Structures are given as C-alpha cells and as structure tokens.
Amino acid sequence: MKVLLVWPRSESVVLSDELSCCEPLPLEYLAGALKGRHEVEIHDCRLDPPLEQRAREGAAYDVVGVAVPFTCSARAAVQTAREVKRLWPRALLVLGGHHPTVSNEWFADCPADYVILGEGGDALRGLSDALEQGTPLSDVANLVPFERFLKDGPPPVGATAKDVKHLAKPDRSLLTRHAQRYFHSYYRPTALIRFSAGCPYRCDFCILWKLTAGRYFTKAVDGVLEELSEISSENIYVVDDEAFIVAKRMHELADAIATAGFRKKFHMYIRADTAVRNPALMEKWRGAGLDSVLIGAESLEEDELDAYKKGAGASETVQAMRLFHSLGVKVRANFIVRPDFERKDFARVAAQVKTLGVDLPSFSVLTPLPGTNLYERVRSEFFVDGPELYDCYHTLLRTKLPLEEFYSAFADLIQGTAARTDVPGASQAPVFYYSTGSAFTRMIQAVRDGHKLGEPVSGTPHLPPAAPASYPLPVVS
Numbered sequence: 001m002k003v004l005l006v007w008p009r010s011e012s013v014v015l016s017d018e019l020s021c022c023e024p025l026p027l028e029y030l031a032g033a034l035k036g037r038h039e040v041e042i043h044d045c046r047l048d049p050p051l052e053q054r055a056r057e058g059a060a061y062d063v064v065g066v067a068v069p070f071t072c073s074a075r076a077a078v079q080t081a082r083e084v085k086r087l088w089p090r091a092l093l094v095l096g097g098h099h100p101t102v103s104n105e106w107f108a109d110c111p112a113d114y115v116i117l118g119e120g121g122d123a124l125r126g127l128s129d130a131l132e133q134g135t136p137l138s139d140v141a142n143l144v145p146f147e148r149f150l151k152d153g154p155p156p157v158g159a160t161a162k163d164v165k166h167l168a169k170p171d172r173s174l175l176t177r178h179a180q181r182y183f184h185s186y187y188r189p190t191a192l193i194r195f196s197a198g199c200p201y202r203c204d205f206c207i208l209w210k211l212t213a214g215r216y217f218t219k220a221v222d223g224v225l226e227e228l229s230e231i232s233s234e235n236i237y238v239v240d241d242e243a244f245i246v247a248k249r250m251h252e253l254a255d256a257i258a259t260a261g262f263r264k265k266f267h268m269y270i271r272a273d274t275a276v277r278n279p280a281l282m283e284k285w286r287g288a289g290l291d292s293v294l295i296g297a298e299s300l301e302e303d304e305l306d307a308y309k310k311g312a313g314a315s316e317t318v319q320a321m322r323l324f325h326s327l328g329v330k331v332r333a334n335f336i337v338r339p340d341f342e343r344k345d346f347a348r349v350a351a352q353v354k355t356l357g358v359d360l361p362s363f364s365v366l367t368p369l370p371g372t373n374l375y376e377r378v379r380s381e382f383f384v385d386g387p388e389l390y391d392c393y394h395t396l397l398r399t400k401l402p403l404e405e406f407y408s409a410f411a412d413l414i415q416g417t418a419a420r421t422d423v424p425g426a427s428q429a430p431v432f433y434y435s436t437g438s439a440f441t442r443m444i445q446a447v448r449d450g451h452k453l454g455e456p457v458s459g460t461p462h463l464p465p466a467a468p469a470s471y472p473l474p475v476v477s
C-alpha cells in the first residue's frame with residue numbers, strides 16, 4: 001500500500017515555528033512500523049511545499065494519515081484533512097495523535113474515514129495489511145470508524161496504553177531532507193528521541209500519567225543506542241515525560257552512552273525531586289552529555305503545589321537549581337500562571353524566578369487539557385472555548401483581573417524574566433527560547449492580544465463522558 005503521513009502546520013499563534021520547529025517523531029514511529037511492508041512518505045506542512053504540488057506531480061495514495069498532535073492544532077488538522085480528501089478522494093483518510101486519543105471535540109466538519117487511538121504503529125500496519133489482503137478493518141485493534149468516534153468519543157484515557165519496548169524503531173530516513181531545519185530553542189538543529197513513556201506521579205493538570213494508565217514504560221538500552229547511532233545531529237531533545245524515574249537504568253544508559261563514545265548534547269525533562277535524590281546520576285549524565293533540563297517547577301507556594309498534587313515541595317526546586325548550576329547544566333523551569341492571579345502574584349513569580357536564577361524561565365496558564373482530572377472538574381466553568389485556547393498561553397477559566405489586564409500582566413512577566421545569558425548564538429536582548437530576530441516581539445504581542453481569541457460559552461456546555469474514578473497504582477518497570 002502507498003501511505004502518506006501528514007503533519008499539519010502549527011495553529012498556535014504564541015509558541016510559533018519561529019521559536020520551535022521539531023521533527024514529527026510520531027510519524028517516524030508510524031513509518032517504522034510500516035517499514036518493509038508498505039511504501040511510506042511523510043509530508044510536513046510547516047516545511048514542505050503545499051500538498052497540492054504532490055497531487056499535481058501525480059502522487060497517489062491508498063491511505064493518508066493526518067496527525068492531530070495537540071488540541072490547539074485541531075483546526076489546522078481538519079483543514080488539512082479537507083485538502084487531502086479533495087486531492088485524493090479515493091484514499092482512506094485516517095486521523096491519529098494526541099488530541100483524538102483524548103477527545104472528539106472540534107472534529108464535527110472533518111471528512112475522515114477512521115481514527116487510530118493511542119500509539120498508532122500497530123493499528124496503521126493492521127489497517128494497511130487488511131486493505132492489501134481484503135480482510136475486514138473491523139478486526140484491527142484501536143481503529144475506530146470516524147462516525148462512531150464522533151458519536152461516542154474515545155475510550156477512557158489509558159485504555160490503549162502500550163509498552164514502548166515493543167514498538168518498532170522510528171524510521172528517520174524519510175525526513176533527512178529537513179534534518180538541518182528542525183530545531184528547539186537554541187538547539188539548532190536538533191533530533192528528537194524517546195527513552196521512556198509515562199510517569200508514576202499523579203499531577204492534577206497532567207495527562208501524561210493517564211496516557212500510559214499509570215504505568216512507566218522504558219525502552220531497552222541497546223535499542224536507545226541503536227537509535228542514537230542513526231542520528232547525525234549533535235543535539236538531542238529527549239521527549240520523555242520524566243526520563244530519570246528508574247535511576248539504575250539511567251546509570252546504565254549513561255555508562256553505555258559514554259562507553260560507545262557518543263558526543264551528544266541532551267535536553268531532558270526531569271522532576272526537581274528526582275534530581276535532588278540522585279545527584280551522582282545527574283553528575284554522570286552531565287558527563288554523558290546532559291546540557292539542559294526542563295523542570296516543571298509550577299510554583300514555589302506549597303498550597304499551590306498541594307492543589308496540583310505535585311507530590312514535591314518548593315525546597316526541592318531550589319535545591320535542584322543549585323545542583324544543576326553546580327554541574328553547569330542549564331535549567332528551563334516552567335511556572336504555572338493561575339487565572340486567579342492578581343498583579344501581586346505576577347510580581348511574586350517574577351521575583352522568585354529571578355532569585356532562583358532560572359536560565360530559561362517559561363510559563364503556562366493553568367490549562368485544563370482534555371482528559372485530565374482538572375478538565376473533568378472545571379469543564380463546566382469555562383467562559384470561553386475554542387481549540388486555539390489550549391496552547392497554555394490562554395485562559396479558559398475566568399480571571400480575577402480584567403481579561404485584558406491579565407494578558408498584559410502575563411506578557412510583562414514573560415518579557416521581564418526573559419533569558420539574557422551568554423548562550424552561544426543567543427542575542428543580547430531579552431529572548432524567549434533564544435529566539436532570533438523579532439520572533440519574541442511577535443510572541444509577546446500575541447500574548448497581549450490573548451483576550452481576542454475564542455468563542456464565548458453560553459448555556460450549559462456539552463460535557464464529555466467522565467473518566468473512570470481510579471487508575472492503577474504506579475508500576476515502575
């Protein structure tokens with residue numbers, strides 16, 4: 001079968017492609033699962049010429065898969081799906097990705113035929129095999145007819161969880177044409193890799209522990225080394241939810257990376273308390289190439305941390321900052337801006353970020369992302385809605401400050417704390433993500449204009465089915 005996989009353009013007006021444009025690793029995973037059995041191409045709408053050009057050049061496909069990676073890309077993905085249906089009306093059109101795995105909202109006018117839920121490789125291979133062999137598609141697990149998906153929605157989050165150990169290796173060869181153009185922050189170019197999936201913690205606003213049904217899955221060390229050996233980029237963005245949960249394994253991986261002689265710079269997510277508990281591991285990873293970490297600090301206020309069910313205190317963030325600075329590892333720390341923030345709260349967070357000496361501060365408005373416990377609880381309180389508001393730079397909940405003033409204070413916070421350190425290639429002016437040119441100015445203006453986005457919610461909003469009340473206890477493998 002001939003299969004085309006499409007990554008939509010970015011919808012978000014704030015975190016634009018000028019600040020981060022990463023390789024579509026999910027599609028490379030899918031291509032890896034089809035390798036040797038079906039013919040696959042990947043189209044990246046952010047970098048490739050319009051899809052129409054492919055059709056004009058005579059390309060034809062049996063299956064076209066359109067990714068919906070974020071809720072905020074739902075509109076762009078639906079537009080892409082319509083374009084695909086117009087260009088290749090006979091191809092089977094399949095949606096997949098994070099957003100349809102957790103929600104069926106914003107798809108009403110999408111012409112898709114099927115949706116694939118969760119890790120998509122096995123289902124896409126099953127679908128392509130079945131089409132080739134003429135066997136029923138109804139036998140393919142995690143493949144749902146689009147009409148049924150629209151009517152019933154996806155199953156409870158986590159129902160399709162899969163151990164990443166058993167997934168086929170991503171096929172990176174299909175995007176070598178863009179390898180030099182994919183970047184994240186000042187990592188230019190960068191490749192993406194996944195060492196593990198899931199998280200044993202239970203933060204209230206987070207979907208990641210739910211996606212793996214509370215489990216923590218790891219890839220085999222040999223498999224990681226094999227992938228690293230196929231990546232030419234020096235910079236590696238590890239997209240794990242929390243890479244360092246199993247310390248023993250991470251010691252082994254760092255040793256294996258050092259022994260193999262890789263010269264890489266890693267950017268990785270870690271909890272502050274994990275780092276504080278494992279200083280020797282952090283030091284070993286520094287030696288293996290750890291260049292920067294992203295910590296979800298969220299807040300330095302204990303009552304806020306408790307409300308988020310973070311399971312760690314502010315002192316751990318302070319200690320982790322000291323540890324990483326002593327090792328020469330740069331820290332990006334993210335803080336949550338609550339809709340009920342007043343001017344004094346914005347000022348407090350700005351002062352805390354400066355005192356901590358965060359290298360790259362970033363901020364997210366407390367966003368009830370679909371499928372999270374927070375979402376289930378507060379969905380009925382939204383005063384405004386629209387997929388573009390789920391980019392963590394907009395509020396769906398009423399603010400204490402007048403809305404324009406809230407966005408203005410938020411923009412001032414980002415601008416006032418923006419990094420000014422001497423990272424090679426960074427400009428001297430305040431920057432975010434070490435942006436170049438006037439990208440940061442455009443980002444700040446988009447934040448200030450936040451009140452202009454979204455549709456007012458009137459009456460009782462449609463409530464999706466509630467998630468199951470309990471999830472399995474953490475299993476650390």
Ligand code: B12
Pocket residue numbers: 005010011012015016017020021022023024025026027029030064065066067068069070071072073094095096097098099101116118119120121124192194206207208239240241369370390391392393
């Ligand atoms: C890396 C990453 C990014 C990178 C970019 C990723 C990229 N390639 O462009 C950056 C930093 C730019 C980013 C930005 C954002 N991100 Co982000 N990101 C991630 C992260 C950490 C990993 C994604 C990944 O590569 N996973 C590994 C792949 C292999 O797994 P996967 O994505 O699940 O893919 C599998 C399935 O979904 C399925 N599948 C995927 N696509 C398709 C397509 C088809 C056709 C089919 C059949 C199947 C299929 O099969 C895949 C392979 O098994 C996830 C968290 C996570 N664990 O997924 C958050 C995550 C996706 N991001 C999230 C968010 C909120 C954002 C932002 C909106 C927020 C922000 N302000 O930063 C922005 C949006 C940017 C934009 N341009 O619009 C949320 C999404 C929640 C939601 N409902 O929208 C997540 C889940 C994290 C979270 N905290 O909840 N992100």
Ligand code: SF4
Pocket residue numbers: 198199200201202203206207208209241242271296310
């Ligand atoms: S520690 Fe991070 S990944 Fe784990 S549940 Fe909390 S926010 Fe999500």
